[in-house]
Structure formats: C-alpha cells, structure tokens
Amino acid sequence: MIDETHRATEAVWRIEAPKLIAALVRLVGDVGLAEELAQDALVAALEQWPREGVPNKPAAWLMATAKHRAIDAIRRQRRLQEKHEVLGRELEVQPLGVPELEAVLEDTPISDDLLRLVFIACHPVLSMDARVALTLRLLGGLTTDEIAHAFLVPEPTIAQRIVRAKRTLAEAHVPFEVPSTDELSERLSAVLEVIYLVFNEGYSASAGDYWTRPALCEDALRLGRVLAELMPNEPEVHGLVALMEIQASRLRARLSPSGEPILLLDQNRALWDQLLIRRGLAALRRAERLGLALGPYALQAAIAACHARARTAEETDWVRIAALYDALSEVTPSPVVELNRAMAVAMAYGPATGLEVADALASEPSLKTYYVLPNVRGDLLFRLGRFAEAAAEFERAATLTRNARQREVLRGRAAQARNAAEDA
Amino acid sequence: MRFMVMVKASAESEAGVMPSEELITEMTRFNEELVKAGVMLAGDGLHPSSRGARIKFSGDKRTVVDGPFAETKELIAGYWILQCKSLDEVKEWMRRCPNPTGAEGEVEIRQIFDQDDFGEALTPELREREQRMAEQIGQNRGG
Numbered sequence: 001m002i003d004e005t006h007r008a009t010e011a012v013w014r015i016e017a018p019k020l021i022a023a024l025v026r027l028v029g030d031v032g033l034a035e036e037l038a039q040d041a042l043v044a045a046l047e048q049w050p051r052e053g054v055p056n057k058p059a060a061w062l063m064a065t066a067k068h069r070a071i072d073a074i075r076r077q078r079r080l081q082e083k084h085e086v087l088g089r090e091l092e093v094q095p096l097g098v099p100e101l102e103a104v105l106e107d108t109p110i111s112d113d114l115l116r117l118v119f120i121a122c123h124p125v126l127s128m129d130a131r132v133a134l135t136l137r138l139l140g141g142l143t144t145d146e147i148a149h150a151f152l153v154p155e156p157t158i159a160q161r162i163v164r165a166k167r168t169l170a171e172a173h174v175p176f177e178v179p180s181t182d183e184l185s186e187r188l189s190a191v192l193e194v195i196y197l198v199f200n201e202g203y204s205a206s207a208g209d210y211w212t213r214p215a216l217c218e219d220a221l222r223l224g225r226v227l228a229e230l231m232p233n234e235p236e237v238h239g240l241v242a243l244m245e246i247q248a249s250r251l252r253a254r255l256s257p258s259g260e261p262i263l264l265l266d267q268n269r270a271l272w273d274q275l276l277i278r279r280g281l282a283a284l285r286r287a288e289r290l291g292l293a294l295g296p297y298a299l300q301a302a303i304a305a306c307h308a309r310a311r312t313a314e315e316t317d318w319v320r321i322a323a324l325y326d327a328l329s330e331v332t333p334s335p336v337v338e339l340n341r342a343m344a345v346a347m348a349y350g351p352a353t354g355l356e357v358a359d360a361l362a363s364e365p366s367l368k369t370y371y372v373l374p375n376v377r378g379d380l381l382f383r384l385g386r387f388a389e390a391a392a393e394f395e396r397a398a399t400l401t402r403n404a405r406q407r408e409v410l411r412g413r414a415a416q417a418r419n420a421a422e423d424a
Numbered sequence: 425m426r427f428m429v430m431v432k433a434s435a436e437s438e439a440g441v442m443p444s445e446e447l448i449t450e451m452t453r454f455n456e457e458l459v460k461a462g463v464m465l466a467g468d469g470l471h472p473s474s475r476g477a478r479i480k481f482s483g484d485k486r487t488v489v490d491g492p493f494a495e496t497k498e499l500i501a502g503y504w505i506l507q508c509k510s511l512d513e514v515k516e517w518m519r520r521c522p523n524p525t526g527a528e529g530e531v532e533i534r535q536i537f538d539q540d541d542f543g544e545a546l547t548p549e550l551r552e553r554e555q556r557m558a559e560q561i562g563q564n565r566g567g
Contacts, residue, residue, distance in 0.1 A: 007510075007512045008512060008515065008516060010512065011510065011512035011513045011515065011516040012516055014509055014510075014513055015461065015513065015516060015517070058516075111460070141509075218425075218507060221462070221507075222461075222462035222463065222507065223462065224462070225459070225462030226460065226461065226462040229459060229460045229462075230460075275465060275466060275505065276465075279465065
C-alpha cells in the first residue's frame with residue numbers, strides 16, 4: 001500500500017513538476033530555488049500521503065504546499081534585505097508584498113509560466129548540453145538518472161551540468177519572460193533545436209540501445225506537443241511536431257532485424273505507424289492553415305508527408321518533393337539540402353536534370369570529403385548510361401566512407417558499373 | 425509507452441442517450457488537459473452495441489451475431505489512446521476524469537504491445553520472422 005502510494009505520488013510529480021516549478025520561478029525568480037521548493041513539496045507529499053492517502057486534488061495540494069514554502073522563503077529573504085536596508089543599502093526593485101504575490105499567482109494562467117520556463121531552459125546563455133539536460137529535467141519531468149541513462153553518460157555528469165546551468169542562469173540574471181517580438185523567432189528556433197536534438201538522439205540510436213533511446217523520441221514528441229498548445233500560432237512549432245510525428249511513425253521500419261538502417265524508399269510501409277502519420281499530417285495542416293510562409297521544420301515535414309502519403313515508393317509525388325526542396329534551399333541554403341534536392345529533381349524530372357543540380361556542388365568545400373556527393377553522381381551517371389564515369393564516382397565514394405559495410409556496397413556498385421561499361 | 429483506456433458502457437450509453445451538455449463540457453476540458461500535457465494521441469466514443477456485431481469463431485465455422493449485447497458492464501463505450509511514462513501516470517490522469525453526474529462508472533487501462541516489450545526474449549531471428557510476417561500482412565493488405 002505504501003509502495004502503491006509512493007508510485008502514485010511520483011506519477012503526480014511527473015505530471016505536475018513542470019507547472020509547479022514554472023509557477024515557483026515566477027514567485028521566487030530563481031530556477032534553482034524554485035526546483036528546490038518544488039522538491040520540498042514532493043518530499044512533504046511522500047511523507048504525508050502514505051499516512052493520509054493521496055488527496056483528491058493532488059495537483060492543488062502540491063501547489064499550495066510549494067507556495068507556502070516559497071512565501072516562507074521570500075519572507076526570510078525580505079527580513080535579510082530589511083537588515084541590509086537598515087545598514088543603508090538600497091533595494092533595486094520594490095518587492096511585492098505576500099498578498100500581492102498571491103494575487104499575481106492567481107491571475108496568471110499557468111500556461112504563461114510554463115512557456116517562460118521553456119524559454120529560460122533553452123536560453124542561449126547556456127551550452128547546448130545544458131539546455132538539453134535542463135529542458136528534460138524541468139519540462140520533461142525526467143530524473144537526472146533517467147537523463148544520464150538516455151544519453152549514456154554517468155549520472156553525476158548530468159547532475160553537475162544541471163547545477164551549473166542553474167547557476168549560470170542566476171549569475172546572468174536571465175529574466176523569466178517570453179522573449180519580445182523582435183527576438184522571438186530566434187529564441188523560438190533555439191527551443192525547437194533543443195527538442196529536435198532530443199528527438200534525433202533517440203531516433204539515430206543504434207539497435208544495441210534498443211531499450212532506452214526510443215523513450216527520448218517520446219519525450220521530445222511530448223515536449224513538442226506541449227509547446228504546440230502553448231504557442232498555437234507559431235507555424236514552425238507545428239512544423240516540428242509534424243516532422244517528429246511522421247519520422248517517429250517509421251521507427252519500426254527503419255532498421256533491419258540485424259540492426260542495419262533501411263533506406264526510406266526500401267522500408268516496408270506496412271510497418272509505418274498510421275496513427276502517428278495521421279497526427280503528423282494534422283499538425284502540418286495546422287502549420288499551413290496559419291497562412292504564413294513555411295519555415296525549415298514545416299518544409300521538412302511537408303517532404304516527410306509526401307512520403308507518408310504514398311502507399312508505395314512508386315507512388316511518391318517527386319514533383320512536389322522537388323518543389324519543397326527548392327523552397328527549403330531558399331530558407332536554409334546548405335550543400336546537404338542541395339544534394340537532397342538533386343536526388344528529388346532526378347526522381348521528378350530525370351537523371352540529367354538531377355545531375356545538373358549535383359554538378360553545381362562539385363566545388364563545394366564542405367562536401368569534398370563527403371562520400372554522398374560522388375555516390376549521388378555515380379547513381380545519376382549510371383542511370384544515364386555513362387557507366388565508366390559512374391564507376392569512377394562509386395570508387396571515389398568508396399575511398400571517402402569510413403563505414404566498412406558501406407565501402408563494400410560502393411565497391412560492388414563500381415564493379416557493376418564497370419561490367420556495364422564493358423558490355424556497352 | 426502507449427495505453428488504451430476503455431470507457432465501460434452504461435445503461436444510458438447502451439440506450440443511445442447522448443451525454444448532457446455538462447458532461448460534454450467537462451469531458452472537453454479534461455481532453456484539453458490531456459492534449460496540453462502532450463499525452464493524448466487519440467480518442468473516440470462508440471455507438472451503442474445495438475449498432476454493432478460480433479463474429480464468433482469455432483474451428484472453420486464463423487457465426488455472425490448482431491447487437492445489442494446483454495452484458496452492459498463488459499461493453500466498451502469509448503476509448504483514449506495515451507502516451508505516458510508509466511501505468512502509474514495513466515492511473516493518475518484517469519483519477520482526474522470527470523464524472524459530473526455522479527453515476528457509477530469504470531474505465532479500464534491496458535498497455536498496448538510494442539516490439540520493445542518482448543525485450544531480449546525477442547531474438548534477432550524471432551524479430552526477423554515477426555518482420556517477415558508483417559511484410560506479408562502488408563502485401564496482402566496492399567492487394
């Protein structure tokens with residue numbers, strides 16, 4: 001029974017922690033102290049609930065308890081400050097009285113505080129690692145142990161990272177607020193980057209880590225869905241959610257039984273999760289319905305949606321995908337996007353047109369040591385019947401890849417092209 | 425982890441009585457909470473069993489039985505699909521499910537199978553067989 005209550009208490013905590021901490025940061029103005037106070041309330045619950053049973057409104061109970069502790073903490077602080085004042089020091093800001101504080105708390109919808117917490121956890125003053133850890137901890141409700149497990153690092157490393165992050169926020173006097181309009185888009189993309197990084201950490205996990213990592217995809221999706229409700233008018237938030245839902249729909253299909261990755265076009269579409277696809281398409285519609293220009297996440301989601309809608313690889317709408325890559329390379333020009341565009345253009349308009357796009361990348365320094373460019377060129381040349389050139393490209397790709405299996409595959413394709421050249 | 429939460433039928437739901445405005449309002453509020461927390465993946469209400477049917481299997485024999493069905497409390501009137509961290513979390517969410525009429529009711533929580541649930545018992549060979557099976561099903565479905 002005590003064990004049962006203990007688990008119920010932890011479940012309440014998992015659901016309520018982000019809201020509790022968010023409200024407390026607003027009250028006390030410090031993430032570290034807010035988390036401590038929330039933890040105190042949890043400890044009180046763990047003591048009291050096994051004796052008295054889980055209250056009917058456990059969320060309200062935790063919030064009331066934490067608030068009282070916060071008010072006590074503020075009173076203590078204020079007494080200290082008053083002493084300082086007697087000594088002639090001036091207060092920079094006139095603090096609110098306790099009743100006023102309570103009024104502020106009652107008036108502010110919790111969702112506003114939650115959104116402020118999102119922006120503070122992903123603040124650019126923090127390193128990327130710190131943003132990820134703090135976001136999962138404060139907003140995902142994960143324990144440091146769970147975060148450490150998911151990222152395959154020792155628990156003390158994560159604990160340290162979180163402590164340091166909280167200190168950095170305090171020292172930099174980072175305000176607890178939603179960024180103003182002029183910096184919102186930049187700050188929002190930092191938030192989306194953190195969520196997508198968590199997702200990819202889970203998504204790109206190898207088969208050996210089968211157990212823990214897909215949970216990160218779920219954590220990222222949950223954070224994304226929460227953010228979509230907090231910021232319903234931001235198309236990129238829905239874009240990211242759509243992208244993650246659709247990518248997650250392929251989790252079961254993307255690895256062979258022996259753990260080798262399977263290319264999208266070769267995946268067994270019967271294994272794609274139709275529920276997540278439906279959700280992804282719905283999220284994409286929400287992004288599109290806002291009527292603003294689509295950003296990089298929404299465009300990537302729109303590309304993923306083209307694949308998701310095709311019942312077979314042959315039914316893929318490559319003309320639309322090529323057009324979406326055009327738009328994507330306008331918004332976020334990069335050699336890798338161009339390379340994908342070359343492939344899409346080749347699928348839509350034939351290998352010669354695709355090759356033109358790929359050839360324009362020949363002098364791109366960042367692709368010099370990347371096996372994918374010669375691989376793509378080899379593929380397109382082969383399809384154009386220029387077998388000898390194709391063989392040379394595949395050989396070049398083979399020398400550039402560091403993956404032994406990949407090299408074998410590329411050598412095989414080179415041999416195939418040479419044979420075709422001799423037969424021709 | 426995914427869970428299915430099944431709402432058990434009642435005399436009213438089986439009689440096709442539509443929920444009151446109050447119940448719909450409360451349920452909408454609850455569903456919004458689930459969506460805001462990012463845990464609700466899907467959910468629907470079901471028509472009464474009088475508009476359903478059962479297929480009974482016995483060897484090669486198939487018998488079709490049209491509704492309604494008698495054992496009201498064993499029937500399902502609706503469901504949610506939730507993604508949560510644990511069964512305990514789903515339990516905590518469902519304790520919060522509104523019941524404005526004060527009527528007797530019940531929801532049942534069941535975890536949805538995932539390939540990961542088989543863990544190490546699912547060897548690579550078994551996994552491969554599973555996948556081949558799914559491929560065949562896919563081909564059949566694809567026609």
